[in-house]
Amino acid sequence: MRITRFSAIFLDEAMTSPLLEIRALKRYFPVRSGLLHRITGLLRAVDGVSLEVNAGEVIGIVGESGCGKTTLGKTVQGIYRPTAGEIFLEGKPLSRLPAKDLRRLGLSLQYVHQDPLASFDPWWPMARSLDEPLRAHTDLPWSERMERVVRIVKAVGLDTEHLECFPHELSGGQLRRLTLARVLALNPRVLILDEPTASLDVSVQARILKLLSDLRSEFKLTYVFISHDLRIVRIMCDRVAVMYLGKVVEIGPTEAVLRDPRHPYTRALLAAIPRLSPGEPQDENLLEGEPPSPLFLPQGCRFSSRCPLFQEGLCNASEPALSPIGPGHEAACFRSAELSTSEETVARVGGFGLEKAEKREGSKMRIGESDAS
């Protein structure tokens, strides 16, 4: 199986501590209202997330829109200051590092924006936008920088011609790929990818995923892969964390979580994957109830306001903590034991067939070996 094959490459490298560790991370935003815009509440976008990410691992973050995935990514990268909690990279706490070390370490941790337009200067041609971080952070001469940029731009399926374009001259998918190319050119070790394939057609998607897999096995890259597409998560990720209202409600090896989801919310996510059947009514067995508000969390379990398994007196009495279910598999639900395995969910997620693309493209998609030095 693909996933185990990837993991096997890195098993021999018995890491003593995880490459990236997130401990009880919180990020709250003040909520203002009224004419005077007074602070009237706190929005708990990320509300106590702990994660350990090993070198060479790909961990998926999935969850409903607004559950805090981007905020988590941006807080880890340092774009937002944490409200509480700590982030360790290579065992070093990022908040207590001297500026110089932080800059060096920070460079190896990169965040790829969800909004492609947000990451480019509208007045610069792409060549300049892609070159700028390299110029600022490396000693490479111009010719070598350009060589690297061109190689990566080709690897994401674009042409040197696109380097002469300004952001507004490019299509949505082209911009998204250039956002990724810009960050890849910096040779980071940990990449936080925020919806890297949203709005790409399957063909380009397959190409990007293939590239990410190649880069990973070549340079032992580590990915935090934020996505709402479970089909892609299944191919790309060794482990997956399911977030709901700022918290991780289920985490475990991807196959285990998708084959045997033990949180009702994970169940609901799997049930909502659209199928290729025109005319036939889609599964309307969707999440019921009011959409959740991160301002007024329900009593007890966060999911209790929409949960089909809700049990009075149990679920609203206290908040369930993550508790072990299987090897590396944890869920935060009082009734998780009652959720039995369902083959149907796996069938729904399906495969994505990267193997085939791999065979055909062979080694063509590699980024030049010289980058390893």
Added chain:
Amino acid sequence: MNRTAEESHLLRIKNLALEFHTERGVVQALDGVNLAVAKGEVLGLVGESGCGKTVTGRSVLGLIPCPPGRIVRGEIWLDQENLMTLSQENLRSRVRGSRITLVPQDTLGPLNPVHTVGTQMGDILKYKGRSRNGRPNRPGSDHQEILDLLRAVHLPDPDKILAKYPAELSGGQRQRILIAMAFLPRPELIIADEPTTALDVTVQAQILKIFRDLVARDGCSVLFITHDMGVVAAICDRVSVMYAGQIAETAPVRKLFESPRHPYTVKLLDSVPSPEKKEISQIPGTVPTLININKGCRFYDRCPQRLDRCRDHKPGLTQADEDHAVFCHLFG
């Protein structure tokens, strides 16, 4: 398509050709595009990244910047009106944002960063909603209508959302705001450009349902741009497949899925992941850059079934069936 059917169409794009004149050369972004959307119909527009879906939608709204853009040929009709003959001023006051609205692909750019969501939505009703279908404008009803729509697109705490600035919202929240804004003036046509890409499957399913409901309620038409065949299956009545600035095939969704004719459509459907199929085939090669593109069929370089004449001769329209149009030499 017979005449009467054609006239019942709300939007008709005829033989549209669009160029961008850049320092690099002339980008032939669209070449002979024909599309028609009937009243109350959802037409899907699918195709690979960079094939011209967005610029097609923006052409209808007169949002192509000239220069560098130039519409060299074609007509765009909305009901009885040729939009190409309208001035920018007329387009802005009478069509854009009122009769036709857009759900843009990019979710950050179109929202004004210095105004709250509430202000921006209120402005739509204030400036665009007046003329709409003779709907009476009761005081206080605007606010209620906005809240109802926000609830319909499944945004939590609608009144809190209204007080927020765009940067304070998540990607998916902004996308749903933009969808709500497009429905707000009750337009005749909505051009929805990849409106669900930032949404997870649970919300996506709900949003698609809202599209269906609102289309049924208001009887409006939708040009639904997407790359996701699952979404096409869920919402569209008919679908047009686009390749490198040309339409390859147009058919009712079921027909297209069950008997695709154009070799590109076949490849495109092959590459869709599905539960039964554990693998996808990537379409070999990439979309050609649209500068100095060959005169004939633009799929020529990647087509497994190409004929000699495909290279230099542009394929014309073939009716594979009454409602099934193909642009390919294999059929004509």
